[in-house]
Amino acid sequence: QSVLTQPPSASGTPGQRVTISCSGSSSNIGSNTVNWYQQLPGTAPKLLIYSNNQRPSGVPDRFSGSKSGTSASLAISGLQSEDEADYYCAAWDDSLNVLVFGGGTKLTVL
Amino acid sequence: QVQLVESGGGVVQPGRSLRLSCAASGFTFSSYAMHWVRQAPGKGLEWVAVISYDGKNKYYADSAKGRFTISRDNSKYTLYLQMNSLRAEDTAVYYCAKDQGFVEMETSFDYWGQGTLVTVSS
Numbered sequence: 678q679s680v681l682t683q684p685p686s687a688s689g690t691p692g693q694r695v696t697i698s699c700s701g702s703s704s705n706i707g708s709n710t711v712n713w714y715q716q717l718p719g720t721a722p723k724l725l726i727y728s729n730n731q732r733p734s735g736v737p738d739r740f741s742g743s744k745s746g747t748s749a750s751l752a753i754s755g756l757q758s759e760d761e762a763d764y765y766c767a768a769w770d771d772s773l774n775v776l777v778f779g780g781g782t783k784l785t786v787l
Numbered sequence: 788q789v790q791l792v793e794s795g796g797g798v799v800q801p802g803r804s805l806r807l808s809c810a811a812s813g814f815t816f817s818s819y820a821m822h823w824v825r826q827a828p829g830k831g832l833e834w835v836a837v838i839s840y841d842g843k844n845k846y847y848a849d850s851a852k853g854r855f856t857i858s859r860d861n862s863k864y865t866l867y868l869q870m871n872s873l874r875a876e877d878t879a880v881y882y883c884a885k886d887q888g889f890v891e892m893e894t895s896f897d898y899w900g901q902g903t904l905v906t907v908s909s
Contacts, residue, residue, distance in 0.1 A: 679831065712895040714832070721882055721902055722824075722832060727895040765832050769894045775848050776822070776834040776894050 680705060681766055681779035688785040694754040697782045699766030701747050705777055709769045711749040713742055716763045716781075725764070726751060753784075761786045789813040789898045791883050796903030799873055809866040809883030809900055817841070817861035820886035822896060823868050825879035825905075835881070836868065840890050850876075873907045880904050 682700040689695040699711065713726040724733050726742035741752045753760055766779040795807040823835040836847045836857040845857050856869040866883050881903050884896035
């Protein structure tokens with residue numbers, strides 16, 4: 678099991694808004710910032726959100742992140758077919774002194 | 788533009804060693820921490836190790852501790868991962884990734900290489 682917990686799958690239709698949750702603990706999400714990565718099929722991961730809610734240059738504002746306590750969320754609005762990918766949350770864990778990833782969420786655009 | 792190119796992967800027998808390299812370009816390599824992240828076939832991402840910008844600080848996942856060594860040569864703009872006593876469960880695509888923070892480690896990876904496949908099998 679992963680230290681950070683994500684739902685294994687999520688889905689939505691084009692134009693819809695979907696959210697992906699990431700649950701952790703006081704030693705990781707509760708103490709440090711959360712980052713989100715998007716991995717399209719057959720490609721390397723890409724940074725989607727950093728420092729809980731910041732978008733790197735080039736990432737559409739349809740993607741947004743938030744954090745509250747020991748949980749974080751990624752929201753995708755105006756869902757598009759090209760958003761079909763695996764999404765991972767990550768944070769540093771102060772107790773383990775390691776970086777931990779969520780297990781990943783496979784997003785399907787119906 | 789930033790480029791990270793991994794090499795050194797291949798098929799290796801259990802118990803043997805392998806050294807991965809990651810050639811960096813397009814940024815001041817000596818100013819950023821660097822990470823290794825792996826992904827077993829059909830599985831999720833697993834962080835392996837990080838090395839600070841100056842090579843003085845290193846952290847490892849439990850799965851890598853005692854068997855893997857991360858290092859860097861700032862003069863050659865190259866990151867390394869020495870992997871010893873390899874096991875079947877080390878089979879994965881290994882990615883090198885650049886930390887986003889200038890000098891200070893921020894643990895967000897703004898650039899990734901394309902990955903190199905390591906297969907541990909007899």
